[in-house]
Amino acid sequence: MPKGNSKDKSYKPILPGTNAWPVVQLSKNRKQFIAKVIEEALNKIKDATPGRQSLREELESTLYQEKLRIKQNPWRVDPQDDYRFWEQVKNDLVELATEHEARKQEEEILHRIVSRYANEIAGNFKKTRYQFTREMVKFGFARLLNATRVKRFGAFFRNEYTLKDKIQVTGKAKQLRKLAKRGTVVMVPTHFSNLDSILIGWIIHVLGMPAFIYGAGLNLFNIKIFAYFMNSLGAYKVDRRKKNSIYLETLKMYSNLAIQEGAHSLFFPGGTRSRSGEIENSLKLGLLGTAMEAQRSIYMKHPNGEGKKIFIVPVTINYNFVLEAPSLIHEHLERQGAEKYYVESDEYSTSYNMIKFLIKFFTKGSDISVSIGCGMDLLGNYVDDEGNSIDQHGRFINTRDYFTSNGEITADKQREEEYTRRLSQIIVKEYHKINRVFASHLVAFIAFNLWRKQYNKLDLYDFLRLPEEEMVINYDVFRSHFKKVRKQIFKLKKENKVNVAAHLKGNIDDVIKLGIDNVGMYHSKRPLLTDKAGNIITKDLNTLYYYHNRMNGYDLKKHI
The missing domain is CATH 3.40.1130 (Glycerol-3-phosphate (1)-acyltransferase)
Incomplete structure (x- = not known):
């Protein structure tokens, strides 16, 4: 790197x-490309459902899931005829003719569904x-x-x-x-x-x-x-x-x-x-x-x-x-x-x-x-x-x-x-x-783990319900752990296991301040900040947990 x-x-x-x-060439031939998508998808689905009953079950399962989607989770972007289309599919499946003709009719229904999906997906x-x-x-x-x-x-x-x-x-x-x-x-x-x-x-x-x-x-x-x-x-x-x-x-x-x-x-x-x-x-x-x-x-x-x-x-x-x-x-x-x-x-x-x-x-x-x-x-x-x-x-x-x-x-x-x-x-x-480690990632990781170890007998959900007023970390304690973990991050970088932002190499107090100032800086309830005495506090443990998670996967908890 x-x-x-x-x-x-x-x-x-x-x-x-x-x-x-x-992508320009693809857009020029958009209709032909969509037709090819439909054809190839149909062939693959039909090959995967060779028996009559197999295809019928696939169509019925799709119909059930789509009706459920329309009822339970509709979006404004959905087409206006969504309900009508799937009602028609339902009626057509009910009215399928004799067993000899059914496969052909099922494939026609499948074609309509795949065509609808392909045209919806297409850019x-x-x-x-x-x-x-x-x-x-x-x-x-x-x-x-x-x-x-x-x-x-x-x-x-x-x-x-x-x-x-x-x-x-x-x-x-x-x-x-x-x-x-x-x-x-x-x-x-x-x-x-x-x-x-x-x-x-x-x-x-x-x-x-x-x-x-x-x-x-x-x-x-x-x-x-x-x-x-x-x-x-x-x-x-x-x-x-x-x-x-x-x-x-x-x-x-x-x-x-x-x-x-x-x-x-x-x-x-x-x-x-x-x-x-x-x-x-x-x-x-x-x-x-x-x-x-x-x-x-x-x-x-x-x-x-x-x-x-x-x-x-x-x-x-x-x-x-x-x-x-x-x-x-x-x-x-x-x-x-x-x-x-x-x-x-x-x-x-x-x-x-x-x-x-x-x-x-x-x-x-x-x-x-x-x-x-x-x-x-x-x-x-x-x-x-x-x-x-x-x-x-x-x-x-x-x-x-x-x-x-x-x-x-x-x-x-x-x-x-x-x-x-x-x-x-x-x-x-x-x-x-x-991945580039930012100071904001690191301060969140260290603060959350220091508090988590303090209440290690609680499961995560009980811990996250604790009142934020009880969460205070002495700045010198925090600084000591930050120094230790940052050193480990630099070691991982030498081993080509992570990358770091340039600002992480600065004066330790400046880096900590930068991290605390930046982590969750928009949120009305700040996940990390300092009190008047200069100690580390939180206003939102849940969001701090989110930012802490960015440093998962590097086996760093043992250094705190």
């Missing part, structure tokens, strides 16, 4: 014009809107930065500060650019905030790369301002309420075929924002598996070796604070503790609230960093700048061999599922290696 960051660098576009972008990238939106995001964020960093009249209209002053890009940016010219990149970032998609989109632009397609939660399309941005920036829609296999197969086929077409892709393999605040330690294998299937399919279609290689690039997004932290940790605790805990609803579900969200985010002088990891192949081997795979012994290897049986490229579902599991585990390790 290179030292410093690339925030002051300017990157030229890797392709001469937007017409050469894979609607438009080159002109992309360019306009890109400039609008850049302009709007820059105005906010200038208005808040420069406290004087007229600062809103100045250009003194840009996003490059706010967002630091570290890691393998140059390699990422080279790989994007040699093959197809699948970027897999950590996911903490609703801002992640826009920030990553901006980073892709800054690095001079073509627009990526990416899966965005359908719930975000409830928010009109986000819907416009995401439609313009290459998003396709992912509805995480839909768990039925017909929808999931259609979604995976969309991703698979887009990657085969050479469209650089981005998805959050954790599946959704981290509710606990910790780096993802268990990834969803569905969309990740589509990259595996796409690579095998490319090899099968190009036996002469001309097919593009797919590269996996892990990315960690590092914030001092996450605006949604209180609601996210409430949801996590409710899931983990069932009846022991109460969950509150997401507070950023409207355009008005999202605009407030953006303004409040940029009114704080807290930096963000985006850490780009080393490129890997689908087996988790590192690749060099030319895209050549290198095994753990430093030898060049041909990834085609991993998909070969008896001298031929073959489809083997069990084998590819095992490869995908292995890849997911390697990505998690990479997240921890390229």
